[in-house]
Amino acid sequence: MDDHFFDSQPTDLSFRRDLSGDCRQLILMRWGVGSLVLIATAFAELVLEVNLPWRALAATGLVILGVNLYLALAARPLAALERQPRLRRARQFVILQILFDWVAMIVTLHLTGGITSPVLPFILVHGVVVAILLSSWMPYAYLAVTIAILTGLSLLERSGALPHWYVIPALPLYLHRRPLYIAAQLIFIAITSSVVVYLTAAIMNRLVERERRVTTLLHTANTVSSIFSLDEVLDRLARSAAQALNVRAASIRLLDETGDNLTLAAAYGLSQNYVDKGPVDATGSQFSGEVLEGHPVIIDEVETDSRLQYQQQIAEEGIRSIVAVPIIGRGKPVGILRAYSDQPHRFSEDDADFILAIASQGAIAVENAMAYETLYQSDIDRAQFVRMVTHELRSPVGGAQSLLRTLLRGMAGELTGQQQDLLGRLEIRLDMLLDLINDLLALAESKTVGQREPLKRIPLQPVLGDVIKSMQVEADSKKVSLTYDAPFEIFAVLATEEGLVRVFRNLIGNAIKYTPSGGSVTVRVVERPSGAVISVADTGIGIPKEEISLLWNDFFRASNARRSKVGGTGLGLSIVKQLIDHFGGAISVHSTEGEGATFKVTLQIASPADEAA
Numbered sequence: 267m268d269d270h271f272f273d274s275q276p277t278d279l280s281f282r283r284d285l286s287g288d289c290r291q292l293i294l295m296r297w298g299v300g301s302l303v304l305i306a307t308a309f310a311e312l313v314l315e316v317n318l319p320w321r322a323l324a325a326t327g328l329v330i331l332g333v334n335l336y337l338a339l340a341a342r343p344l345a346a347l348e349r350q351p352r353l354r355r356a357r358q359f360v361i362l363q364i365l366f367d368w369v370a371m372i373v374t375l376h377l378t379g380g381i382t383s384p385v386l387p388f389i390l391v392h393g394v395v396v397a398i399l400l401s402s403w404m405p406y407a408y409l410a411v412t413i414a415i416l417t418g419l420s421l422l423e424r425s426g427a428l429p430h431w432y433v434i435p436a437l438p439l440y441l442h443r444r445p446l447y448i449a450a451q452l453i454f455i456a457i458t459s460s461v462v463v464y465l466t467a468a469i470m471n472r473l474v475e476r477e478r479r480v481t482t483l484l485h486t487a488n489t490v491s492s493i494f495s496l497d498e499v500l501d502r503l504a505r506s507a508a509q510a511l512n513v514r515a516a517s518i519r520l521l522d523e524t525g526d527n528l529t530l531a532a533a534y535g536l537s538q539n540y541v542d543k544g545p546v547d548a549t550g551s552q553f554s555g556e557v558l559e560g561h562p563v564i565i566d567e568v569e570t571d572s573r574l575q576y577q578q579q580i581a582e583e584g585i586r587s588i589v590a591v592p593i594i595g596r597g598k599p600v601g602i603l604r605a606y607s608d609q610p611h612r613f614s615e616d617d618a619d620f621i622l623a624i625a626s627q628g629a630i631a632v633e634n635a636m637a638y639e640t641l642y643q644s645d646i647d648r649a650q651f652v653r654m655v656t657h658e659l660r661s662p663v664g665g666a667q668s669l670l671r672t673l674l675r676g677m678a679g680e681l682t683g684q685q686q687d688l689l690g691r692l693e694i695r696l697d698m699l700l701d702l703i704n705d706l707l708a709l710a711e712s713k714t715v716g717q718r719e720p721l722k723r724i725p726l727q728p729v730l731g732d733v734i735k736s737m738q739v740e741a742d743s744k745k746v747s748l749t750y751d752a753p754f755e756i757f758a759v760l761a762t763e764e765g766l767v768r769v770f771r772n773l774i775g776n777a778i779k780y781t782p783s784g785g786s787v788t789v790r791v792v793e794r795p796s797g798a799v800i801s802v803a804d805t806g807i808g809i810p811k812e813e814i815s816l817l818w819n820d821f822f823r824a825s826n827a828r829r830s831k832v833g834g835t836g837l838g839l840s841i842v843k844q845l846i847d848h849f850g851g852a853i854s855v856h857s858t859e860g861e862g863a864t865f866k867v868t869l870q871i872a873s874p875a876d877e878a879a
């Protein structure tokens with residue numbers, strides 16, 4: 267059943283038509299029809315002096331208006347409903363209105379002369395309305411019943427079982443009793459209304475098909491631009507292609523590095539058996555070869571088309587026809603998108619053009635993914651290089667530092683005051699250089715090794731307690747009070763122990779470093795619905811508002827920190843951010859320059875199942 271309007275299948279594409287607008291329009295039209303019945307009755311009775319059952323007709327007009335008033339009031343809450351219930355209610359409402367109009371039409375027909383009624387052509391108008399609003403088979407069923415009732419009505423009037431009204435005085439008496447006239451009228455009405463309904467339904471089908479395709483293209487364009495994972499994008503494209511063409515299945519195959527094989531990248535609606543049938547030979551299969559040359563290819567009948575490599579398996583899968591188009595990326599084909607139907611001769615040139623448009627979205631996805639992959643790889647390569655260089659630099663600088671200390675301690679002979687001063691300054695510079703090397707190394711590691719290290723359940727408070735203990739000396743020597751406040755119950759968070767230590771050494775180290783003597787640093791742990799929240803608050807120099815968003819960039823140091831002569835590399839927070847991202851957590855900063863800064867880290871509280879996963 268091609269029930270595109272009232273499709274009951276749940277789908278993520280909004281192909282269902284919203285009939286609530288049509289409901290309103292029907293109600294508007296009915297005001298006109300009701301009034302017309304009243305006016306025409308008055309005119310026929312008073313001006314034309316036609317012998318009509320005017321009371322019954324006026325009552326019909328009033329009933330139409332009365333029911334319409336009820337419908338108008340009942341339709342009001344429709345607009346406020348959510349999409350799904352609204353679609354359902356609007357559909358019920360439209361069916362109810364069509365049924366009512368139908369009864370009103372039959373009654374009016376009877377009261378205005380049955381088979382000789384001048385309002386007989388109204389059946390056509392109503393047929394058009396039904397064909398616009400209901401799915402393709404419903405208007406025909408409606409027509410059949412209408413013609414059957416009209417036939418019944420004519421026969422009852424003919425036999426005298428129902429009264430007949432002579433509305434058009436010019437017509438011969440007893441015309442409504444002539445079998446030939448009755449048959450001719452019925453046949454004429456049946457043929458014209460069927461043609462009108464058929465044409466309207468065909469136009470509506472085409473419009474809905476277009477709407478379905480435009481919606482799909484919009485969806486796929488959105489998907490491609492919002493999802494980075496190639497697999498996911500290709501899966502969605504395959505699904506969209508099948509759903510939009512209203513066929514059973516679709517697949518995407520991409521060329522491998524050798525360019526000889528097409529391997530399956532996404533499949534929708536195909537059995538596992540079929541999916542596992544192996545790669546398609548890009549050079550050996552005539553079908554794929556033609557597609558890879560850049561043209562869409564349609565296979566109308568799988569069983570008789572020898573261009574297919576896996577003809578037997580395709581036939582066993584129940585597939586009868588296929589349309590395939592190339593996915594062209596960077597000027598050359600990178601893969602093939604196919605849609606499969608279980609009917610022969612199912613695909614038209616129009617279908618091929620349409621999935622070509624979907625395939626071009628696929629090409630964008632493939633290119634995006636490749637560009638992303640290249641960028642990601644070059645970032646890793648750069649980090650690898652920095653790691654290697656800093657690793658090599660660390661030992662000579664460390665060696666120079668220990669030699670210098672030997673000199674400074676006078677172990678190589680007494681130093682003059684000036685020598686002591688110069689070597690002392692050299693030692694400070696070397697300390698800074700080693701800090702920079704260590705930070706660079708940590709950053710490079712967090713981008714390479716650290717990112718791949720699996721996460722574990724780490725008990726938060728003991729790790730944090732150890733970090734704070736190890737930093738107490740630094741705080742004391744700077745006369746900064748360091749306090750720690752955490753709940754007794756221990757939270758396990760998803761992280762790596764080394765990473766966690768690095769994050770909090772950095773944050774607490776910064777807080778102490780950027781807080782002048784006499785100030786305080788408070789570390790607090792609280793449980794929130796979002797996870798464990800660890801805040802590191804200080805009463806130090808703070809951060810200028812406009813620079814807060816730049817803190818996570820490599821080498822960034824705020825202007826007040828640079829002016830304060832406190833040393834630093836600007837790499838610590840960048841490392842912290844990388845690690846927190848890796849842990850699936852979040853970090854935020856609140857600060858007022860001159861009053862202090864608070865860094866808040868949120869980490870997921872881990873269950874044993876998380877670690878297993």
Ligand code: ADP
Pocket residue numbers: 772776777778780804806807808809817822823824825826827828833834835836837838839840862863
């Ligand atoms: P640095 O080695 O310079 O401390 P970070 O990456 O750790 O590098 O920090 C980047 C910048 O963020 C610092 O230079 C400083 O301007 C600012 N910053 C970080 N923590 C604080 C803090 N607790 N108080 C004030 N400024 C801070």
